[in-house]
Amino acid sequence: MLIEEIMKTKIFTLKSDNTIKDALRIMRANKIRHLPIVNDENNLVGLLTERDLKNALPSPLVKKTVENIYEQNLEKLMITNPIVCHPLDFVEETALIFYENRIGCLPVVSGGKLVGIVTTNDLLYTYIEITGATRPSSQIEIRVNDQAGTLHDVTKVFTKHHASILSVLVYPDSQHEEKRILSIRVKVMNPLPIIDDLRKEGFDVLWPNMPGINRL
Amino acid sequence: MAKYAGYQSSINKAVFIYSPEQLDYKFSDTHPFNQKRLELTIDLLTSINALNPSNIVKPRNTTEEELLLGHDIRYINAVKMAGHGKLTEKQGEPFGIGTEDTPIFPNMHEASAKIVGATLTACDYVMQGLSEHALNLGGGLHHGFKGRASGFCIYNDSTVAIKYMQKKYNARVLYIDTDAHHGDGVQWSFYDEPNVCTVSIHETGRYLFPGTGTITERGSGKGYGTSFNFPIDAFTEDESFLEVYTTALREITDHFKPDVILSQNGADAHYLDPLTHLYGTMNIYKEIPKLAHELAHKYCDGKWVAVGGGGYDIWRVVPRAWSFIWMEMTDQALPTGNLPKAWLDKWQKESPVTLIPTWTDPENLYDPIPRKTEITEKNQQILEKALLPIRSKNSELI
Known part of the structure; x- marks a missing residue:
């Protein structure tokens, strides 16, 4: 999956000569935490984060406020050389950039122009879509050997039951290093005939899988 | 029926909607959804004299116009054709029919429409004041979508x-679904209502x-x-189930103030149910209708329609669980002790499993659950999170 498929293209931006007051207003009104700063040609010149903005403001516990703080412009406050990504970057690799740099937002830049924005929330939503149930289905987990052809043998059983598979995830098995957990979302309400057949083929079906409890 | 008996109250306590035609909703001999449960339940209730023929009302049919209240015409036509052998499984696929879950069977439109007609009959009885409550155990098919089975x-x-x-009674409806599966079809139908x-x-x-x-x-x-959704953990037992059910229902009903309650009574949250992983026993099936009944009288002038739903241990679980609904509805004391010997002897011959001879489940039905405390705690958190919006609204008023 590519960044251009998940990025937001409706972007709130400001110029570097906008004031702190402008930034506060736009962030609060739209419930956003990051503001790309652009010039007249829509080139990215900086990034303003909610944290930097808050650092610049006086504490709400202190009564006396220095009023002209709110009138200062964003030039000194913004990050001037933010990490960016490209519309054709892979979502998986971009997730790693977020994780390693402990950041919350990446402006998407192409041809020097700002074309989109990706936040950790967008990545989370992608994860939810991949793992979640968007259509009625059951989930079956199977502990399998980590070897070629296993997935083929498993899906053969599903084919036999004309059961449509919505998603397949392969997890490492925290208890057995040489095994993998297959998590399959399948469009059936009654998975018992499939589970029976999987067991007949010798597969270790965990359904449901809760550490410390074995029912079946 | 009471209306012919001048000395009785003009309002029946409850009616039991049923005709043997409901058994026509049948996918195959091996399919887990098996309406033989209706026969077993009626026979059990009859054998303890809790149900007599005068309580039973024959359901009316449903018109296509009524079906269109909840379904697309293209879908209805596809179901009609499928039931008359005019639709291949491949053509049925976009409509969710012809699958292993919902196979095509002869006259499937007619059989399915009759189930709807029975629930409509139940609603008419209650909304027109012909009876306080009404029960259609053949209904409760909560996964059906607008255009898809x-x-x-x-x-x-x-x-x-x-x-x-x-439409007909301008009613404000509270729908309560205690089936072990999420009541998705009904939820999505009224998601913005x-x-x-x-x-x-x-x-x-x-x-x-x-x-x-x-x-x-x-x-x-x-x-x-x-x-409102309360997704409780696999392995949840009676106490935790009832804590969630009772708290949620009392607070939501008081908040929403319905005109009528429609309860879906799937009986598949039981430990013995083959399809689910909840660890309920007969205790929850005594309490579920009891609270619905109480709240119907407190908020809705008694208006309560109950339907069936899931329930895949049709021998050991469903007949007992569903009997409790009818007995609760008609203010009969819930039975204890042994099931009638005649009933056990009659059905044990057909049952592939040994029937449970008592109204309550035996002690030690299952081995203790190792992580009970954590599961209870997690369910409590779900309860609180789900109720937070109506709780904070209430606290604003104080």
Whole structure:
């Protein structure tokens, strides 16, 4: 999956000569935490984060406020050389950039122009879509050997039951290093005939899988 | 019937909607959804003299216009054709029919429409004041979608019935779903409807069909805040189930103030149910109708329609569980002790499993659950999170 498929293209931006007051207003009104700063040609010149903005403001516990703080412009406050990504970057690799740099937002830049924005929330939503149930289905987990052809043998059983598979995830098995957990979302309400057949083929079906409890 | 007996109250306590035609809703001999449960339940109730022929009302049929309240014409036509051998499984696929879950069977439209008609009959009895409560155990097919069959359900009788009660009686409806599976079909039908509140308590969709029913599904638009979900953990036992059910229902009913309650009574949250992983026993099936009954009198002038639903241990679980609903509805003391010997002897011959001879489940039905405390704690958190919006609203008023 590519960044251009998940990025937001409706972007709130400001110029570097906008004031702190402008930034506060736009962030609060739209419930956003990051503001790309652009010039007249829509080139990215900086990034303003909610944290930097808050650092610049006086504490709400202190009564006396220095009023002209709110009138200062964003030039000194913004990050001037933010990490960016490209519309054709892979979502998986971009997730790693977020994780390693402990950041919350990446402006998407192409041809020097700002074309989109990706936040950790967008990545989370992608994860939810991949793992979640968007259509009625059951989930079956199977502990399998980590070897070629296993997935083929498993899906053969599903084919036999004309059961449509919505998603397949392969997890490492925290208890057995040489095994993998297959998590399959399948469009059936009654998975018992499939589970029976999987067991007949010798597969270790965990359904449901809760550490410390074995029912079946 | 009471209306012919001048010395009786003009209002029946409850009617039992049934005709043997409901047994025509049958996918195959091996399919887990098996309406033989209706026969077993009626026979059990009759054998303890809790149900007599004068209580039973023959359901009416449903018109196509009524079906259209909840379903697309293209879908209805596809179901009609399928039932008359004019639709291949491949053609049925986009409509969710011809699958292993919902296979094509002869006259499937007619059989499914009759189930809807029975729930509509129940609604008419209650809304017209002919009886306080009404029970249609053949209904409760809560997975049916507008244009698609799903999870053993073709037409969604509850969806059609709620739309019907809105249209004909201008009623504000509370739908309570205690089936172990999420009541998705009904929820999505009224997701943006502020005058219908859907409440579903079910095993989490982590493994179990249909996978939806998270606490964050609260409705949308004008209907935001009228959809409640309590996805309890696999291995949940009686106490925790009832804590969630009782607290949720009392607070939601008081908040929503319905005109009528429609309860879906799937009996598949029992430990013995083959399809789910909840660890309920007969105790929950005594308490579920008891509270619905109490709340119907407190808020709705008694108006309470109950339907069936899932329930796949048709021998050991469903007949006992569903008998409790009828007895609760008609103010008969819930039975204890042994089931009638005649009933046990008659059905044991057919049952592939040994029947449970008592109304309550035996002690030590299952081995203790190792992580009970954590599961209870997690369910309590779900309860609190799901009720937070109505609780904070109430506290603002104080």
